[in-house]
Amino acid sequence: MHIVIMGCGRVGSALAQTLEQQGHTVAVIDQDPTAFRRLGSGFGGRRVTGVGFDQDTLREAGIEEAGAFAAVSSGDNSNIIAARVAREMFGIENVAARIYDPRRAEVYQRLGIPTVATVRWTADQMLRRLLPSGAEPLWRDPTGGVQLAEVHASVAWVGHKISRLQEETGVRVAFVTRLGEAILPTSQTVLQEGDLVHVMMRTDDVEKVEAAFAEGPEVEGGH
Numbered sequence: 001m002h003i004v005i006m007g008c009g010r011v012g013s014a015l016a017q018t019l020e021q022q023g024h025t026v027a028v029i030d031q032d033p034t035a036f037r038r039l040g041s042g043f044g045g046r047r048v049t050g051v052g053f054d055q056d057t058l059r060e061a062g063i064e065e066a067g068a069f070a071a072v073s074s075g076d077n078s079n080i081i082a083a084r085v086a087r088e089m090f091g092i093e094n095v096a097a098r099i100y101d102p103r104r105a106e107v108y109q110r111l112g113i114p115t116v117a118t119v120r121w122t123a124d125q126m127l128r129r130l131l132p133s134g135a136e137p138l139w140r141d142p143t144g145g146v147q148l149a150e151v152h153a154s155v156a157w158v159g160h161k162i163s164r165l166q167e168e169t170g171v172r173v174a175f176v177t178r179l180g181e182a183i184l185p186t187s188q189t190v191l192q193e194g195d196l197v198h199v200m201m202r203t204d205d206v207e208k209v210e211a212a213f214a215e216g217p218e219v220e221g222g223h
Contacts (some may be wrong), residue, residue, distance in 0.1 A: 006052030009071030156216025
């Protein structure tokens, strides 16, 4: 796939190098030609000096043949404008924009533009390390009605099957992180101590789900 990246800062250059290593062709756009030094001499993609939401600049970067576009410059407005131009003018479906302001990010997400809210993401990651209980959303659908979250499960769930956890809490377990590795559980998968459980659930049910995870399984034969 050909991928166009706007912004050759630390994120853009790392993204470009990773994508190229994975076999994709990459073009990087930046207003500052000296920014391309971050790509290193081994980078084989295009370096395009210009404004990332300018249509001629995008064409020079190969947007018309691109399968994806990433806007990761340091400016929220520029990233959103460029993402909209890529999607609306050139029909690129796989578009993502980095946004620093979390309030803006939610607005744009609802408009159908996938965003990565840098500040919110970092804050959420820190919260998960500092306060491992509760549910911190990793992803929300554009309507905000459904979310993917990492939920802290009581040790009382250890030794019980994922299927029982799902049945009693009403969630869908998307994956489990075990010893640093993500695994896709089956109905027979049993929770082990230290497992991080990532679930899909309705946003309205978060408190109920947190409580069920904290309390442990219902006592069989109890009321």
